[in-house]
Each structure stands twice: as structure tokens, then as C-alpha cells.
Amino acid sequence: MPSVPDGIYRLTRGSDSDQAMTVMLGDVGANKVFLLPETVxxxxxxxxxxxxxxGNVLIQQSASGQYLGYDGNLSGIMAFVVVGTEKTEWRIQPSDNEEGRFVVVVDKSPKEQKMVLDISLVRIYPPMIGVLPLGFNEEQAWDFEKV
Known part of the structure; x- marks a missing residue:
């Protein structure tokens, strides 16, 4: 049985549970993914x-039909998360530190270091979503709230 069943979800983060993973539809930079206040x-x-x-998953933006992916090299410290037509595979696994929450791992992570969805190291508003090494930040788990 999968960690997260097929369905449509809002992805929020631990202490930022009032903020959801968001794509800017129709805006400049529309392929970038941000963490913004949750709006039902x-x-x-x-x-x-x-x-x-x-056992892997695809994560598709429900309004645009584009798939969650990343832009950059996974051998570095960070890559930006984007949406596009390429079907990027992810693994959703239970968090070791936060019960009921999940870590989203890039399936093609380098063997020496799992890369996971996290808040980007670029400190701008709104915060962008990035792919960082597992354990880089204390809190890297996400809540999958069924819509």
C-alpha cells in the first residue's frame, strides 16, 4: 500500500502548516513553485x-496538468523545484522525525545523498521550493491534506 494514495492534495509544511506549495499560474516565473498562505x-x-x-509517484499540478520536477544539478547543494511537461518520479516516505508527515525524495538522487523537497536556500519572498540534501534542515517533512 502506498504511503499516500492517489488523489488531489494540498501540500503544507510542519510549522508552516498555514502555507501551501503553490505555483503561480499565468504569471512571470509561472514554472517556479513557492510556499504561500493557504487559500481554500x-x-x-x-x-x-x-x-x-x-513504488514511485508523479506529482501533477491539478490546474495546469504540469508535473513537479526540478531545474538544476542534483550533485550540488540545491536545485529549484519547477513544474513542466517532464514526468519526474519522486518517492514519498514517512518522516523519521515527524509522525504523520512525509519526506518527498527525488527518485534520481545521487547514491551518496538523498535529495528532498524543502524550502530553497534563496531568501526571497515568497519563499521558493527547492531540492536539498536530506538532513540539511531540521524540518523537511510535508503534510498531504486531501482536497
């Missing part, structure tokens, strides 16, 4: 989890 009914904060037969 906003399609740009809804993500479809699609479980694959190999």
Missing part, C-alpha cells in the same frame, strides 16, 4: 499524486 479553493495549491507500479 485555489487550484494553484492543489497537487495530484499518481502512484506508479514501481
Amino acid at each position: 479553493g485555489q487550484k494553484n495549491q492543489e497537487w495530484k499524486v499518481i502512484n506508479l507500479s514501481n
